[in-house]
Amino acid sequence: MAACVKNTETITPSNSNPDWSTESHSNDADPNYTVVFPQDKVNTLEISMTTADWTALKADMAAKGKGTFGSGGTTQGGGGAVGGGNVGGGAAPSFGEDADYIPVTMKFNGKEWRKVGFRPKGNSTLNATWRAGIYKFPFRLKMDEFEDKYPEINDQRFYGFKELSMGAGVKDNSLIRDKVTADIFRMAGIPAAQTAFYKVYIDFGEGKKYCGVYTMIEIIDDSMIKSQFGSKSGNIYKPESTFQTFNQANFEKKNNEDAADWSDVQASIKALNDPIRTSNPAQWRSNLDAVFNTDHFIKWLAVNSTLVNWDTYGGMAHNHYLYNDPTKKLTWIPWDNNEALTSQARVQLSLAGVANNWPLINYIANDPVYYAKYKAYVKDFNDNVFTTSKMNEIFDKATTLITPYVNGTEKEVAPYSNLTNTANFTAALPILKQHVVSRNQAVSAFLK
Template sequence: MIKERFATIISLASIFLVALTLVVFVGFIQKDNNLVNTSIKQPDYVYKIFNKDMVSEINIIIDENSWNDLLENAIKEEYYNCDIIINGETFRNVGIRAKGNSSLSMVPNDSTTDRYSFKIKFSEYIKGQSYYGLDKLAFNNNISDATNMKEYLSYEMFEEMGIATPGFAYTSIKVNGEMWGLYLAVEVMEESFIERYFGSIDGNLYKPEGMEMGARGMNMGNPNIKNDDNAMRVDPKNIRIENEESVNPRNFWGPGKGSSGTNLVYTGDDISNYSGIFDNTIFKTTDKKDYNTAIEMMKNLSTGTNLDEFLDVDEILRYFAVNTFLVNLDSYAGSLKHNYYLYERDGKFQILPWDFNLSFAGHEVNNASSAINFPIDNPVSDTMENSPLISKLLEKEEYKKIYHQYLEDLVINYIKSGKYKASISKVNELIKEYVRNDPTAFFTYEQYENSLPILLQFGKDRAESIIAQLNGEQPTTTYGNINTNIDLAALGSMGRGFGNNIPDMNREGMVSLGNFGNNDNRNTIVKAMEIIRDSSSEELTNEQKTKLKELGLNDNQIEEMINIRSRMPVDREGRPQENNNFRPNDERNFPPQQGDMIHDNRIQQNSIDIERLVIPITSILALLLALIPISKLKRRKYITCSPTSLK
């Protein structure tokens, strides 16, 4: 009897050991492919605030004087104390501030609106406080998006492709009980985000930003900056424009330099060369050794060597498949080389998605044909040489094939399957009444309604173009000729927010020369700046305006030139200083479904390093033999704030 019991115990222990070993084995396969670990228990905030089946109700309770001061001084991005009621639960002494890039530029310059994007920091006044594990929460105002869905659908596509994506869901905001507007709540990508996706906060997270916009201008590696919550700012007086010889007609900002290393182009081993990356480090534990790891990655990227060693190639290809479909150029794929995160773990880098209100060709493109026919193998508005994170991968035929497969996967499994159409329909039913009654909306309800059929057609036409490119029926490195009748402007684009401030196009459909003048003449912008430099007053003379019109500028563009002039450095007589580096100011933020997150064909048949399994398996045996209960292996405890704890 004793022998039988002993044999039973041994058998059960063996079964348990085998099962546990398989779990670890599969976990390491997933880690080796850097797929999202869906087995990690999600913190409560994921289900409470990022529930896609509902619009969360938010009420911000704040002193009226503090609220008015916040709106009047939004560009300072300073926190104010408030209480916030989230779906009936009150959280006290929370920090709130304005946030954004394009929205923080456009809103204060528009006397008709105070609709800023906001950031909530739960621990600003109470150390360790969080919203059921969430450190910070962003409320994005849907500026430049008539559909109110661009960012939502973009994140959904990244989820579809198994990319680590911030939580997102709609929320209706009130201020002191008065309706304020419909926003998209987005999880701020910091420690809590990394832990819920990857199981711990190991590694290093960067938000490259070499030219962050805002009402205070752009950071271009200038030492005269303010570091507020990893958001770098610089005085607009330091903005500069490139000389005419360096203007790239396909590049919205002129030469593609990926300010301060954000293009990931290797420029030497000096850490200061990459201030756009390292000045925007998210984790406090990141140090010089970690910086050197990133530089070593860029060095190998520049030569196209050891890419698998330094890059999660599969993840990066999936990211760019989605970004290319979306024609999202307010990103690494654009001239500004921003709005993305770099996550490094064990020396390997991923690129993570962020900020999609200008996706669906809302930035640097407004020609519908160019948007639909955007080339999949030259998927940047900058040069490929200045975009090595994608160009060096596409130089290798085996990687290009995988990238093409992911483009096809997205088209077939998300667009042609009907998911895209169903999502638009579902979201419309969810938010349409909120949009109809939104008192601060940038677009009318009629504009919203009219934009949805165009949004649906965009997906269909873009899918048709991509399939044609994959089949060799259309060029993949230059623009094709798939016909489309979509009204791209009706979706909303970068500008005042109403979709009616559309810049001129060059022959490729890319915005060029800072939105001004005859795009066939690269000297137009330079000549225009020379004209306004001659004035010592804030207003231009009629003669100067006539000269500008002779260059091809219309009244709106002249007005914008005057606004730019007011931001230029001036000499003692009040005239704009001669400077060859001035850049015109421009406006530019639910957990994954278990079954839909990872497609079967997404897991590559990579060889598994058996040596990597020795340590975890040995550790498991040691734990079993030592009879250490599994329950003692604890993950990070979230410091949560609940209604009861606030009493």
């Protein structure tokens, strides 16, 4: 591994990048949320790959069953969920193995990051864009993916961040759902990834192309956990489970990988599905609360059901993380919110009709104590957070920020946009605002 020479301002690996500094590139710097996730402006990111690497990426995607780029299929705008589905659904649809990373050059604020790992990411959103031949597809960045091959980028970071996710606004004509839903969760007291808007330019080997407005999304890792929980020692999981039974393969560890210990998840699933639930519900609740942050999950469920989040637990066994907080037990963290704030709900606000294969919801709905708490959280969220005035302010701010780069001085155009036309973008804001009004009315009817 190449040696690093430190001084008070920079860390410059040998034969490496003159832009490398402690603050911008080094693992010695704390994550800089102000720079990476600004809330009052749209950052600009430029990415360049070689023609050979783009060709290799397309071949890899095809080889892994993800289809040939531009082979057929369309994106679906309007902000609605795709494919419908019912409450009795199961695991997430498989879209095959993740593509391999390719090395790209990344530029931001006059600085350059070299050999950054880049790969397309997602399931239905990626499928829709990739097969349609749309270059604005969701992707993931990993700053040190190629450090073994290129030691000069050892522990490379982007202002303290190791990995970042880039949402392309697929199926969302407003282009703000990923951003504002995470903000709303945090307003309600639910830890969620930080987000920010970016203008993205990508050179696929034949010149730089404007790929429109993306949402940069913080990865749920040690940095996010430390910033919002104050501790990062517990296990972080990305589950693909209905929580009926424990299967180790369905609880991917995102940290502490060398410790073969899933006892926290096992204990929670055991307590949740204990037959004592019907014979001694008070003891069942006590046992579950001792290992699982049930109160927090109920709050998340109330928020999620009120605002309507289509693509998550209750319909699909994915799009959440778990963190075993040392003081708060196993805690739910929402993820991937691009299909939130839509009219198509898989879980009714009343939780009626939830199938037995979603025990975390079904058992809460059927327990009078937990259900009363759920109703109280619905009321609190609806009355104090999800109001028309607060939501209109958030929606207006986000839309105003990105409009110049969607339908203004810079425009999103095919095949570098998921918008059918920019008129759909303009029409999306009133639809979001009306959604809040409709949900407020639904809550009033539910709580009568």
